[in-house]
Amino acid sequence: MGEDRFYITTPIYYVNDVPHLGHAYTTIAADAMSRFHRMRGREVFFLTGTDEHGQKVAQAASARGVSEQQHCDELHQNFKSLWERLNISNDAFIRTTDPEHKDQVQTALQKLWDDGWVYEQDYEGWYSVSDEMFVTDPDEIESLKAAGKVEFVKEANYFFKMSAFQEKLVAAIESDELGIRPTSRRNEILGFLNQPLGDLSISRPKSRLSWGVELPFAPDHVCYVWVDALLNYCTALRYLNPGIPADDSYGPVWPADYHLIGKDILTTHSVYWTTVLMALGLPLPRHIFAHGWWTFEGQKMSKSMGNVVDPNLLIDEFGVDPLRYFVLRQMPFGQDGDFGATALVERINSDLANDMGNLASRVSNLVAGDGGAIVPGEATAATASILEEFENAATDYEKAFEEFEFSAALRRIWDSLSAANKMIQDTEPWRLRKERDEDPAAGALYDEVMRTSAIILSGAAALLYPVMPERMQTLWESLGWTGQLAELRYEGDSRLLGAPTGTVVKGDALFPRINAKAVPTFTERAAGLDG
Numbered sequence: 001m002g003e004d005r006f007y008i009t010t011p012i013y014y015v016n017d018v019p020h021l022g023h024a025y026t027t028i029a030a031d032a033m034s035r036f037h038r039m040r041g042r043e044v045f046f047l048t049g050t051d052e053h054g055q056k057v058a059q060a061a062s063a064r065g066v067s068e069q070q071h072c073d074e075l076h077q078n079f080k081s082l083w084e085r086l087n088i089s090n091d092a093f094i095r096t097t098d099p100e101h102k103d104q105v106q107t108a109l110q111k112l113w114d115d116g117w118v119y120e121q122d123y124e125g126w127y128s129v130s131d132e133m134f135v136t137d138p139d140e141i142e143s144l145k146a147a148g149k150v151e152f153v154k155e156a157n158y159f160f161k162m163s164a165f166q167e168k169l170v171a172a173i174e175s176d177e178l179g180i181r182p183t184s185r186r187n188e189i190l191g192f193l194n195q196p197l198g199d200l201s202i203s204r205p206k207s208r209l210s211w212g213v214e215l216p217f218a219p220d221h222v223c224y225v226w227v228d229a230l231l232n233y234c235t236a237l238r239y240l241n242p243g244i245p246a247d248d249s250y251g252p253v254w255p256a257d258y259h260l261i262g263k264d265i266l267t268t269h270s271v272y273w274t275t276v277l278m279a280l281g282l283p284l285p286r287h288i289f290a291h292g293w294w295t296f297e298g299q300k301m302s303k304s305m306g307n308v309v310d311p312n313l314l315i316d317e318f319g320v321d322p323l324r325y326f327v328l329r330q331m332p333f334g335q336d337g338d339f340g341a342t343a344l345v346e347r348i349n350s351d352l353a354n355d356m357g358n359l360a361s362r363v364s365n366l367v368a369g370d371g372g373a374i375v376p377g378e379a380t381a382a383t384a385s386i387l388e389e390f391e392n393a394a395t396d397y398e399k400a401f402e403e404f405e406f407s408a409a410l411r412r413i414w415d416s417l418s419a420a421n422k423m424i425q426d427t428e429p430w431r432l433r434k435e436r437d438e439d440p441a442a443g444a445l446y447d448e449v450m451r452t453s454a455i456i457l458s459g460a461a462a463l464l465y466p467v468m469p470e471r472m473q474t475l476w477e478s479l480g481w482t483g484q485l486a487e488l489r490y491e492g493d494s495r496l497l498g499a500p501t502g503t504v505v506k507g508d509a510l511f512p513r514i515n516a517k518a519v520p521t522f523t524e525r526a527a528g529l530d531g
């Protein structure tokens with residue numbers, strides 16, 4: 001997209017899965033980024049959805065004794081309702097069983113066929129149903145065979161000439177036309193591309209699997225589920241984005257600025273998807289960002305491991321915004337991190353309840369007790385450096401945020417919150433307030449300390465809104481501001497980084513402290529969940 005547009009996607013999640021913290025993680029990050037760009041005046045298109053074809057879905061539906069479509073119609077709601085609870089502001093939700101998506105997939109497949117990028121050849125090999133993939137690594141085959149997780153398959157197959165694009169793909173990655181992030185992932189893909197690239201089987205015979213999009217040039221085959229799924233990033237633009245004319249292209253929104261994914265699906269995105277786009281004559285996504293995994297007691301959280309943490313339980317216990325904050329703050333985006341309830345409670349109590357909540361309640365209690373006005377005035381030497389530091393922190397925050405360095409970005413805001421708390425401890429405004437009738441200097445310092453704290457809290461509320469939309473709106477209003485943070489625009493909005501002019505009100509605790517002893521250990525609760 002151009003300067004004023006921003007197109008971001010999450011993977012489309014397997015409809016069969018019960019949504020867990022890993023899925024929530026990607027979606028929360030994409031949501032925070034979307035809100036961030038909207039506040040900076042960009043026209044954002046944020047897409048998420050569900051991946052609904054393939055053997056696993058067919059098997060699960062038949063096990064439940066319902067049709068595949070009914071199964072998908074019911075299960076995709078698990079994702080939709082979690083996204084609503086998590087306050088996800090996606091602009092569209094795509095389902096690969098949408099008739100418009102299927103039509104578009106067929107159009108793309110027909111074009112690949114017409115342009116000579118697809119050929120037919122028999123294929124035999126070991127197929128993993130759980131991954132919907134042929135396994136080629138001999139060691140992996142042996143171990144999967146032992147576990148009964150692969151089956152031997154010989155069938156007519158349609159192949160996409162992926163190998164033809166190897167050089168072009170390497171050049172696109174090296175020149176950063178296709179920006180793979182973080183750099184370690186870029187190197188991983190370049191390493192992978194050091195080996196000759198094979199062609200990609202893009203069909204499954206209907207005799208084995210009928211739950212998929214029919215190949216328009218070979219109606220006894222359906223499209224390999226990954227090709228069907230990846231195409232969602234383009235097909236959605238044709239029917240789920242009302243602002244975009246439905247012409248022959250995918251409109252001005254393509255290419256995506258960011259495909260946000262977990263590192264488990266880096267190859268499918270960086271190699272399969274990009275080469276399909278090349279064959280279709282479409283521009284490549286500007287960036288693919290592969291983040292790390294949430295592990296649980298050291299193991300990747302996944303349904304098959306039976307160790308998933310249900311975000312719904314975490315929301316019930318801790319609220320939406322503390323969870324959103326925790327996942328973005330806890331580990332650098334791109335690295336793995338282990339989930340633990342103790343770490344979550346610690347973050348809530350120290351960062352949110354103490355650093356931010358106490359500062360907010362001190363200011364609102366004191367100022368509201370005086371009628372709620374922040375007294376305007378200039379900063380003196382007593383607070384000038386704190387304000388200057390806050391402006392620096394805000395600049396650093398924006399830069400880091402834009403690069404998906406959420407954790408580092410958030411830390412910078414907390415530097416300022418800590419500085420404001422220290423100022424309060426050092427100046428003891430509750431004492432100054434008692435002395436102000438006799439001592440005008442004490443009164444002036446009191447006003448300045450309240451004003452400086454309110455400026456920092458107001459700026460923090462606006463900056464942190466993309467991460468904690470609901471709580472920051474509450475903080476914003478308690479500081480006397482009116483209007484929705486969602487509608488605030490950085491360019492040209494004079495209220496940003498200024499002192500509140502409305503009436504400060506005393507509110508309930510912004511982030512109640514969690515009694516660590518009363519929290520169930522999510523180890524037990526999670527272990528009891530049926531993925």
Ligand code: MSP
Pocket residue numbers: 010011012013014017021022023025026051229230231232260261262263264265292293294295300301302
């Ligand atoms: N359906 C495919 C994606 C097709 S995209 C065209 C798929 N779905 S999935 O349901 O398995 O979701 C995978 C994504 O969920 C990961 O890429 C990642 O974004 C997120 N996560 C799943 N487990 C995760 C963790 N344990 N930790 C962090 N994120 C993980 O693959």
